[in-house]
Amino acid sequence: MKREMFPSDFLWGVATASYQIEGAYNEDGKGESIWDRFAHTPGKIKDGTTGDVACDHYHRYREDIALLKELGVNSYRFSVSWPRIFPCGKGEVNQKGLDFYNALVDELLKQGIKPLLTLYHWDLPQPLQFHGGWTNTDTVQAFLEYAMLLFKTLGDRVELWATFNEPWCISFLSHELGEHAPGIKDRRTALQVAHNVLVAHGKAVKAFRGKNLPGKIGIVLNLYPVHPLSESEQDKEAATLSDCYRNRWFLDPVFKGKYPEELLSVYQKLYGDFAKDYESIQVASEKMDFLGVNYYSREVVSYDPKSILKSKTVKVEGKRTDMDWEIYPQGIQEILVRINREYGPIDLYVTENGAAFKDEMKNGKIQDYERIDFLKEHFKNTYYAIQQGVPVKGYFVWSLMDNFEWAHGYSKRFGLFYVDYNDNLKRIPKESARWFKKFLNNEISLE
Numbered sequence: 116m117k118r119e120m121f122p123s124d125f126l127w128g129v130a131t132a133s134y135q136i137e138g139a140y141n142e143d144g145k146g147e148s149i150w151d152r153f154a155h156t157p158g159k160i161k162d163g164t165t166g167d168v169a170c171d172h173y174h175r176y177r178e179d180i181a182l183l184k185e186l187g188v189n190s191y192r193f194s195v196s197w198p199r200i201f202p203c204g205k206g207e208v209n210q211k212g213l214d215f216y217n218a219l220v221d222e223l224l225k226q227g228i229k230p231l232l233t234l235y236h237w238d239l240p241q242p243l244q245f246h247g248g249w250t251n252t253d254t255v256q257a258f259l260e261y262a263m264l265l266f267k268t269l270g271d272r273v274e275l276w277a278t279f280n281e282p283w284c285i286s287f288l289s290h291e292l293g294e295h296a297p298g299i300k301d302r303r304t305a306l307q308v309a310h311n312v313l314v315a316h317g318k319a320v321k322a323f324r325g326k327n328l329p330g331k332i333g334i335v336l337n338l339y340p341v342h343p344l345s346e347s348e349q350d351k352e353a354a355t356l357s358d359c360y361r362n363r364w365f366l367d368p369v370f371k372g373k374y375p376e377e378l379l380s381v382y383q384k385l386y387g388d389f390a391k392d393y394e395s396i397q398v399a400s401e402k403m404d405f406l407g408v409n410y411y412s413r414e415v416v417s418y419d420p421k422s423i424l425k426s427k428t429v430k431v432e433g434k435r436t437d438m439d440w441e442i443y444p445q446g447i448q449e450i451l452v453r454i455n456r457e458y459g460p461i462d463l464y465v466t467e468n469g470a471a472f473k474d475e476m477k478n479g480k481i482q483d484y485e486r487i488d489f490l491k492e493h494f495k496n497t498y499y500a501i502q503q504g505v506p507v508k509g510y511f512v513w514s515l516m517d518n519f520e521w522a523h524g525y526s527k528r529f530g531l532f533y534v535d536y537n538d539n540l541k542r543i544p545k546e547s548a549r550w551f552k553k554f555l556n557n558e559i560s561l562e
């Protein structure tokens with residue numbers, strides 16, 4: 116199975132995000148983001164690092180686009196740093212921020228690489244957080260002004276737009292579990308954040324339509340097949356509720372304009388006041404042109420009466436990545452087929468898939484054969500979904516290069532290129548980069 120067996124117009128790319136690679140956290144007029152503040156808060160990042168410099172992509176973007184060209188990708192997914200455009204989140208525009216993204220897009224197009232732009236990949240301007248962040252509907256309005264400025268500035272050249280990266284992480288991971296910025300641990304707050312982010316998504320799609328732009332717009336969701344540990348009714352109930360929590364809380368609003376009843380009723384019993392605004396979620400279902408799917412692994416659950424979701428995650432035997440995530444390639448096929456069956460037809464992009472492994476330099480090489488095997492199996496399972504008629508239109512490997520892995524700092528390496536943090540952030544192709552380049556050049560098969 117070679118690249119040429121995929122559709123001829125299939126996008127093959129790599130993905131990154133602004134806070135994870137750009138650095139220049141306080142340069143050229145950029146304002147503070149919630150991740151600048153979170154990373155500077157002692158104890159939040161496991162290795163005590165920050166994204167202040169990261170991969171210094173802000174200054175090295177031409178060099179990094181040359182890496183894309185060398186790889187042979189035809190597309191590149193990146194995100195825009197909102198506080199680089201609006202240092203205070205709204206109001207005054209930072210022209211140098213716009214200049215950076217204009218130059219980035221122009222260089223990508225010059226090299227024949229199609230941009231996929233994510234408007235929001237978690238780096239909210241801190242001044243908006245001072246006023247409640249995503250719990251405040253003023254932030255929804257500020258996001259729309261930000262989106263409209265980017266549509267106006269880049270809409271003639273950027274054809275693929277994603278509103279949000281992973282609303283589950285923006286809401287539950289960051290406001291219920293507290294593991295990501297702003298580090299709040301309150302479920303009711305998390306539900307309000309999820310609601311406002313979904314409303315902001317729908318309004319941004321509507322605004323995009325009003326601009327009559329040539330491009331396409333969607334959202335990026337991290338999706339997981341959820342499997343019951345056994346076929347018992349209790350484990351199956353656990354899987355249903357966990358599926359609502361992880362997947363359908365976002366899928367159902369953007370495709371059906373309503374929350375999944377099975378979990379909505381649980382939250383309404385806990386938070387009666389939640390009933391007053393949940394019906395306005397209908398706004399989220401403005402018709403999209405595509406769905407971005409971030410796939411990393413599956414979840415296996417068993418019944419747990421102590422959990423409001425009646426479920427707990429179970430660790431099963433099998434190969435795992437350095438993030439301790441199960442390697443489950445058939446899950447990408449499963450989730451693509453399910454989305455097409457239950458929410459389609461709609462174009463799908465695998466907007467992120469990749470893995471962290473303990474990459475080490477040995478004799479000047481990084482022999483990351485586990486990552487090659489991981490990618491090979493996930494490419495094959497993506498192809499099997501296409502063979503079943505699922506309109507998968509592209510695949511973006513996470514990530515181009517090692518970068519700031521959120522609460523793990525620089526301790527987890529996802530890149531096709533190794534970044535030597537002890538040698539001027541030098542980018543060194545791992546064996547997986549060499550393999551990917553050969554695959555893209557039809558030199559090797561996936562067998």
Ligand SMILES: OC[C@@H]1[C@@H](O)[C@H](O)[C@@H](O)c2nc(CNc3ccccc3)cn21
Binds near residue numbers: 132135284288411513
């Ligand atoms: O963790 C790897 C990547 C991360 O670097 C990206 O910025 C983000 O879009 C991303 N999402 C997932 C899947 N969801 C997730 C679950 C728990 C913690 C963090 C991310 C993995 N990744």
